Amino acid sequence: MAAIELPPGVALFERGWLSSNNLLLRDPQGIGPTALVDSGYCTHAVQTLALLQQALGGAPLERLLNTHLHSDHCGGNAALQQHYPQLHTAIPPGQAEAVRDWDDDALSYAPTGQLCPRFGIDGLLQPGQEIVLGAGRWQVHAAPGHDPHAVLLFEPAWGLLVAGDALWQNGFGVVFPELEGESAFAEVGASLDLIERLAPRLVIPGHGSAFDDVGPALDRARRRLEGFVAAPRKHALYAAKVLLKFKLLELQSIAEAELLAWAQRTPYFQTLHARHFADAGAIDAWGGSLVEDLLRSGAAAREGPLLLNR
Template sequence: MTTARLPDDLTLLERGWLSSNNLLLHGAPGEGATLIDTGHSVHAAQTVALVAHALGDAPLARIVNTHLHSDHCGGNAALQAAHPAMSVWIAPGQADAVPGWDLDVLTYRTTGQRCDRFRHDGVLRPGDVLHAGTRAWDVLAAPGHDPDSLMLFDAQAGVLVSADALWQNGFGVVFPELDGLDAFDQVAEVLDLIERLDVRTVIPGHGPAFTDVGPALQRARQRLSKFVANPPLHARHAAKVLLKYHVMEERQQALEDLLNWAEGTPLVIGTLARAGLHEPVRTSCQTLLTELVASGALRIQQQEVHDV
């Protein structure tokens, strides 16, 4: 696998799985910088410090969120407090839900996740062009993982900001499928779109930037074909992701509290059923937790669940 060295006007703050990557697009003198995605609220103070260091003396002029999952926009509020003059731009699909902070439309209630409330100042639509410094980024629709997700593509340099549509090893959980909506075809269409573009470097939502685009697409398609052939496999994977993500939010939690959270989280309950796990929620979750521990993703000690 090949990682990429980015040009000086792009600064990638590679994070982890709870917080998405943050990408600074440095502008011309006096223009200020644009930040793509802001990580999770748990890491908000760290995000503010990392961005400040990367900015140097330049102002932060704008935040652009590829989508509104909590790991991509959770630092918005803290950065707005630190940089009150900047603006926040989001995809149009959930824009009406942000001013009233509708937790159901924004999915934070159904997923059992949290995100600090922020304001937005405008929307970016597929077909728009985002200008930052000398670069012009085409705004592309990337439904599948999230119906409203966007990608950004600098055609001149061949740089794609793919969010969760393509990682070096796969792509994000296809959340519409967990709600009973057909979305695997959309994932495939976005992968086809990426292949048609002259992409030479991918900056994903998680993991390092990479240049082995063809092999990454092949790995993603192989993964997708397994899920298409066996949707309960995708649902089982998604249920594990939801459990792991919650433990990452909490860092550590009593097993009883984790199981209570699962019993009260609609998306967990529905996803377990789609995975063919029809035992009581607590029993099914304990089965998946055992698998997560065996894979090294979590640790359970004295009835406490710890992130690894």
């Protein structure tokens, strides 16, 4: 497959699955502000900063934007703000108060059992707004579904879409409102329809490589969505395994008993078990079955009492 060519001044830091991708936007003419879209997970913050420093040399980073506030997309915000004191940070509307008060329940960090150091904000990414970043003029579009407050960034002259977790080459992110009993599958479909109307030529997903086969990717996402709508329990099982794998990615190795104890006290696992898997036995037995699924799939390995990330 031929390498995807990005517009001048656009650099993609494709990250592993614990962190979201980071998109660096610079203006070769030196007029538009230098910006980074999404900052990865907090345990990768040193690497995120190193990637930026290597790309920028001694130049400053002026803007930081988050497509949404899940921990793998904004966990590096605090470190970047500390390193670049004049950094202007903008987030989607809807959670500004939760950030200012640092309500880690409302921000999903406590319910998911994930980490995110406290950061500040300076502005909002309002849907319908157009902003200059690097050499591009970017439209902000609401993209609820995976996260009710998420936004897309679209540069129409380039046909370049920053999709966050609304569209990957092979699907989209866990639909978190559905885990809480709120309807959101329809919003996922509406966001896919929006992407189709924008007709991007190139998509930067929150995870995975940039891709230009946008039509087939939308078809795959819609088929995946249809499967989840027809079988919500299938989506719930997928979500539970994603959350468990995320913690294993974060820690790399942990005693199996400790991982299961973490799952039992993590609110999202409690909710998923109560809503969808109460018939699978007690929550500890259900958690054990999830671990076995990860082992069978090759996503984890067992070494004595330890579980290892694979």
